[in-house]
Amino acid sequence: MGCYQCHGYEGQGARPTGPRIAPEPLPFAVFSTWVRHPPEVMPAYSRDVRSEDKLERIHEYLISIPPPPDVSTLPALSEN
Amino acid sequence: MANRREFLKGIATVGAASGLGVASNPATSDASTQAGQELSAVPPSSREAAMEGERPDDDYSETEAEHYFVDHPGSDFMVDVVKSLGIDYLASNPGSSFRGFHESIVNYGGNAKPEFLTCLHEESSVAMGHGYAKIAGKPLAVACHGTVGLQHAAMAIYNAWCDRAPVVVLAGNHLDATERRAGVEWAHSVQDAAKLVRDFTKWDDTPMSLAHFGESLVRAYKIAMTPPMGPVVIVMDGHLQEQEIGSPAPVVPDLSPTVPPQGDSGALREAAELLANAERPVILADRTVRTAEGMARLVALAEALQAPVVDRAGRLNFPTNHYLNHSGRARGLVSNADVILGLELYDFWGNVNRMSDLVHREATRTARADAKLISLGVNDLFIKSNYQSFQRYQPVDLSIAGDAEATLPALTEEVKRAMSPERRAGTAEREATLRRAHDEMRERAKVEATYAWNASPISTARMCMELWQQIRVRDWSMVSRTSQVSSWPQRLWNMDRHYQFIGGSGGYGVGYGAPGAVGAALANQEHGRLSVAIQADGDLMYAPGVLWTAAHHHIPLLSLVHNNRAYHQELMHLQKMASRRRRGADGRAKIGNVFEEPFIEFTEMARGLGVWSEGPIHDPNELAPAIARAIDVVEQGEPALLDVVSQPR
Numbered sequence: 110m111g112c113y114q115c116h117g118y119e120g121q122g123a124r125p126t127g128p129r130i131a132p133e134p135l136p137f138a139v140f141s142t143w144v145r146h147p148p149e150v151m152p153a154y155s156r157d158v159r160s161e162d163k164l165e166r167i168h169e170y171l172i173s174i175p176p177p178p179d180v181s182t183l184p185a186l187s188e189n
Numbered sequence: 190m191a192n193r194r195e196f197l198k199g200i201a202t203v204g205a206a207s208g209l210g211v212a213s214n215p216a217t218s219d220a221s222t223q224a225g226q227e228l229s230a231v232p233p234s235s236r237e238a239a240m241e242g243e244r245p246d247d248d249y250s251e252t253e254a255e256h257y258f259v260d261h262p263g264s265d266f267m268v269d270v271v272k273s274l275g276i277d278y279l280a281s282n283p284g285s286s287f288r289g290f291h292e293s294i295v296n297y298g299g300n301a302k303p304e305f306l307t308c309l310h311e312e313s314s315v316a317m318g319h320g321y322a323k324i325a326g327k328p329l330a331v332a333c334h335g336t337v338g339l340q341h342a343a344m345a346i347y348n349a350w351c352d353r354a355p356v357v358v359l360a361g362n363h364l365d366a367t368e369r370r371a372g373v374e375w376a377h378s379v380q381d382a383a384k385l386v387r388d389f390t391k392w393d394d395t396p397m398s399l400a401h402f403g404e405s406l407v408r409a410y411k412i413a414m415t416p417p418m419g420p421v422v423i424v425m426d427g428h429l430q431e432q433e434i435g436s437p438a439p440v441v442p443d444l445s446p447t448v449p450p451q452g453d454s455g456a457l458r459e460a461a462e463l464l465a466n467a468e469r470p471v472i473l474a475d476r477t478v479r480t481a482e483g484m485a486r487l488v489a490l491a492e493a494l495q496a497p498v499v500d501r502a503g504r505l506n507f508p509t510n511h512y513l514n515h516s517g518r519a520r521g522l523v524s525n526a527d528v529i530l531g532l533e534l535y536d537f538w539g540n541v542n543r544m545s546d547l548v549h550r551e552a553t554r555t556a557r558a559d560a561k562l563i564s565l566g567v568n569d570l571f572i573k574s575n576y577q578s579f580q581r582y583q584p585v586d587l588s589i590a591g592d593a594e595a596t597l598p599a600l601t602e603e604v605k606r607a608m609s610p611e612r613r614a615g616t617a618e619r620e621a622t623l624r625r626a627h628d629e630m631r632e633r634a635k636v637e638a639t640y641a642w643n644a645s646p647i648s649t650a651r652m653c654m655e656l657w658q659q660i661r662v663r664d665w666s667m668v669s670r671t672s673q674v675s676s677w678p679q680r681l682w683n684m685d686r687h688y689q690f691i692g693g694s695g696g697y698g699v700g701y702g703a704p705g706a707v708g709a710a711l712a713n714q715e716h717g718r719l720s721v722a723i724q725a726d727g728d729l730m731y732a733p734g735v736l737w738t739a740a741h742h743h744i745p746l747l748s749l750v751h752n753n754r755a756y757h758q759e760l761m762h763l764q765k766m767a768s769r770r771r772r773g774a775d776g777r778a779k780i781g782n783v784f785e786e787p788f789i790e791f792t793e794m795a796r797g798l799g800v801w802s803e804g805p806i807h808d809p810n811e812l813a814p815a816i817a818r819a820i821d822v823v824e825q826g827e828p829a830l831l832d833v834v835s836q837p838r
Contacts, residue, residue, distance in 0.1 A: 111764040111778060114757070114837055121640035121648060123838035124675040126761060129640055150546065152768030159774065177639035185654040185813075186635050189661075189681060 131171035286361025289430030309734030315345035317708030324712035335362035335382030350389035352695025355413035400439035452591030461603030467528035476503035486597035495616035508685035653677035668709035669722035700731030710746035740799030804832025
């Protein structure tokens with residue numbers, strides 16, 4: 110779908126290509142509005158190329174992503 | 190000099206006198222010349238001479254010796270000049286237009302200072318020099334054909350130009366048409382070799398005598414090393430290289446290095462007034478710091494002002510763990526600032542404006558309309574017309590020409606003088622706020638790094654932090670760019686020495702990454718530093734032969750291939766185009782942009798080039814042990830490469 114290119118395969122976000130969008134994505138209505146009418150850098154995805162149905166499936170996938178581990182459990186981050 | 194016909198006549202005489210059978214028919218020899226044969230004249234057959242067995246090997250008549258041997262070739266003098274400049278390496282892919290010089294390097298010069306580095310592509314030679322210069326603080330030399338070699342080298346020279354890196358390019362050529370052998374030598378000759386790269390070099394010359402060569406090479410070195418630094422080209426004429434030096438021998442001129450230009454004292458006072466009286470000053474630094482002292486100077490200025498610093502990452506300008514480093518907060522800081530100081534900011538406009546990438550491109554100023562802008566740097570001192578790397582024109586309130594690193598102490602002194610006791614009290618308050626904001630920024634980055642921590646393909650945060658965990662206890666140097674991995678090193682590593690990061694290619698010419706890293710690693714080697722690179726996959730494929738160069742010359746470098754299996758930047762661009770045109774729902778943006786079917790096997794490639802390698806690594810838990818094994822190899826003095834199958838950015 111192309112979302113991974115800027116947001117990562119798990120929606121974790123990347124700098125400066127796109128912010129984190131998962132887990133706990135925006136509520137679907139807001140999410141959908143955003144994807145159709147992004148305000149700035151992100152390309153707009155119209156309905157003819159990304160149906161509402163496909164967006165719902167993306168949204169479900171983003172919800173399904175488990176929460177990340179806590180910093181304190183990761184020595185490579187916590188010992189820094 | 191005796192011409193060819195005289196030579197043949199001479200040989201004929203010698204032949205007759207000594208009873209040697211020699212082809213002396215000018216018609217025959219002309220025919221051989223036209224056929225472009227390798228030897229310029231037909232010498233007596235050594236087999237025949239040996240059979241005669243009458244003359245000792247080293248018994249040559251004067252005429253014979255004159256035609257066989259050159260005792261003091263011009264290229265020996267050229268090597269003397271190179272040596273006088275303290276140039277330690279000659280990075281080169283061999284070529285006949287500088288065969289004399291090559292021979293002088295290895296035999297007369299003893300292949301030491303400079304040592305010949307065998308390169309497999311001229312682009313690699315120059316990019317190695319580019320990376321090397323940013324660590325060593327001085328150039329190496331590159332030798333190449335003035336024609337096909339310089340054409341290969343051109344993109345890398347452009348990168349060095351954009352990135353303000355000194356590289357000395359020596360280009361072989363045969364200017365005198367009547368001296369050229371037929372065939373290749375004509376194809377490898379050019380009227381004005383340096384013209385090809387003149388738009389993006391600081392200076393060039395085509396010396397007509399050895400004395401001229403000496404003066405011009407020393408001048409070229411001096412110009413390359415004077416800020417704004419940059420690449421230079423000196424053409425080495427084949428005839429000058431191969432003929433006798435003659436007498437009196439030319440003298441190698443002394444180098445008189447130029448003290449970097451400093452900003453005007455009155456202008457600095459004015460700048461200091463503005464900065465000292467600002468409520469929300471911000472310092473933006475790009476290609477500013479070259480030395481440990483330079484970094485200390487920028488820290489001193491920032492502390493005197495209690496001003497946040499945004500490091501634009503052209504070099505490592507400011508310690509990432511200093512409480513005044515606010516690089517991750519650039520947008521908010523710039524939009525609120527009342528005074529903005531830009532240090533060697535090559536794109537001032539882009540830092541205080543934004544251009545949207547929408548159908549209709551609109552520019553908006555992101556800085557406050559009333560913000561005072563001060564520029565300190567050398568960019569205005571040297572600019573050329575054709576290539577547009579100089580960026581959009583930005584009007585500023587105070588534009589000071591001077592090398593920022595050299596000028597910083599004077600500016601800091603002025604700031605201290607301009608600071609009233611009340612102002613000083615104000616900055617103390619600012620300090621507390623800035624400390625808090627810095628800590629929050631770093632903590633936020635840690636949390637951001639946890640997302641996709643266990644993902645496969647491996648997240649760029651995981652890759653960077655597993656690497657950091659093992660290098661942090663060592664003396665290390667990051668010799669690749671970091672923007673393609675979400676700048677995690679700047680966000681989370683403690684980078685506080687100037688050599689720990691050296692910026693990127695400058696001109697965004699792909700293919701710099703791998704050779705740039707090898708060159709920087711070469712310069713780090715004598716300091717015993719562990720050089721590490723996060724190597725973009727697409728970049729590596731431009732000229733992967735540089736891995737062999739690293740293996741051959743035992744250059745220790747740990748490369749982690751950031752293998753996202755794509756020209757990912759272009760993939761995003763294509764997705765944007767497709768979305769804009771409302772098509773491509775079937776994922777065709779991948780066409781032309783991804784490395785699939787088959788995947789590139791970097792490990793096999795690296796091993797084939799003599800480099801220790803493991804991978805492809807898909808499981809993030811396998812990363813740490815693989816890095817440990819690779820570091821063992823690098824600490825033995827060899828290059829190592831891990832193929833890490835990774836998230837896009």
